Amino acid sequence: MAKDKRWNPYIAGALSGLISIFSVFAVGHYLGASTSFVRTTGMLEKFINPERIAKMDYFIKVSPKIDWQWMFVVGILIGSFIAAITSGTFRLQAVPDMWHARFGSSVLKRGLAAFTGGVIAMFGARLADGCPSGHGLSGTLQLAVSGYIALICFFAGGVLMASFLYRKEGQL
Amino acid sequence: MNQLTYGLLTGIMFGFFLQRARVIRYDMQLAALRLQDFTIFKFMLSHVLVAMVGIYFLNDLGLVKLSIKATVLGGVVLGGLILGIGWGLLGYCPGTSLGALGEGRLDSIWGIIGMAVGAGLYAEAYPYLSKSVLTWGNYGKITVPQVLGINHWPVIIGVAVAFLGLLYLLEKYEKKSRYSRPASISKHR
Numbered sequence: 001m002a003k004d005k006r007w008n009p010y011i012a013g014a015l016s017g018l019i020s021i022f023s024v025f026a027v028g029h030y031l032g033a034s035t036s037f038v039r040t041t042g043m044l045e046k047f048i049n050p051e052r053i054a055k056m057d058y059f060i061k062v063s064p065k066i067d068w069q070w071m072f073v074v075g076i077l078i079g080s081f082i083a084a085i086t087s088g089t090f091r092l093q094a095v096p097d098m099w100h101a102r103f104g105s106s107v108l109k110r111g112l113a114a115f116t117g118g119v120i121a122m123f124g125a126r127l128a129d130g131c132p133s134g135h136g137l138s139g140t141l142q143l144a145v146s147g148y149i150a151l152i153c154f155f156a157g158g159v160l161m162a163s164f165l166y167r168k169e170g171q172l
Numbered sequence: 173m174n175q176l177t178y179g180l181l182t183g184i185m186f187g188f189f190l191q192r193a194r195v196i197r198y199d200m201q202l203a204a205l206r207l208q209d210f211t212i213f214k215f216m217l218s219h220v221l222v223a224m225v226g227i228y229f230l231n232d233l234g235l236v237k238l239s240i241k242a243t244v245l246g247g248v249v250l251g252g253l254i255l256g257i258g259w260g261l262l263g264y265c266p267g268t269s270l271g272a273l274g275e276g277r278l279d280s281i282w283g284i285i286g287m288a289v290g291a292g293l294y295a296e297a298y299p300y301l302s303k304s305v306l307t308w309g310n311y312g313k314i315t316v317p318q319v320l321g322i323n324h325w326p327v328i329i330g331v332a333v334a335f336l337g338l339l340y341l342l343e344k345y346e347k348k349s350r351y352s353r354p355a356s357i358s359k360h361r
Contacts, residue, residue, distance in 0.1 A: 075183015118286020121258025128251025157256015
């Protein structure tokens, strides 16, 4: 077994909670991620057909531009990279271990599942108006009713899908 | 510093903690959804406990504002379940997908592209959804203290006790099942 250098999740979680407080105090922004995917798609579609995007209700509501949250999401990528490199846990991997053990080493198979999962997840996130960050963390910590309902539904859907994918042979 | 710089720095710190707690990888997310390893719950609930107390305290002092998302049952319940199903398949949520890419998990790229496509599809469907699903059970921007008609501090204490109780049970459950845990999860701890 590898050396256990992972941070205690209670401490890391609590520290990230302080980040949350600081962000709200300093610039009034609660952590969230999924809106940035809408803005990115909007910015990409603007290259192709700017007139159509300008008239679409959802891109009027969520305008395609780089904002605080968009930079936050990019920051997660950079922060994770720094943490991985400095702890020696950076590892290029196209098929996760658990997936590999169940579904084999096909990069394409994993890729198609990840793509499809991504499409479904983001459609749901926008319909719910938030993701595990926006509802699950920022909603619940503000005691928003929507946050608690969303968090329960996220896990219910996730547990359902995971138990279907990793069901024992012969079931279903 | 402007808003964008703050956003970037906040993200870097958040991504750093996520990676160091090892919660952004597929194996850890799926282990949570398969109810085998509760590291993600521990991280999330600790975040919420600390930030809940801090933000309500600052809000009482008038130093911060709350930003409550509306409770629209149609959108939150249906969207939440759909997100969960996609999350179970992808193994990353929108925020952690970028973090997973940061630590070299290349399969997250497919997921990130998928999510961008999903956002585009939602934008196409929005005119119809806003007239249907998003009108079902709209209770507005409500909080638990408002619904109960009481001050927020008793609710905060209640939530804290409930979370700590849940974490205690999860720790006990994990200890009991530690020896039956698949090798693929414990390998990266």
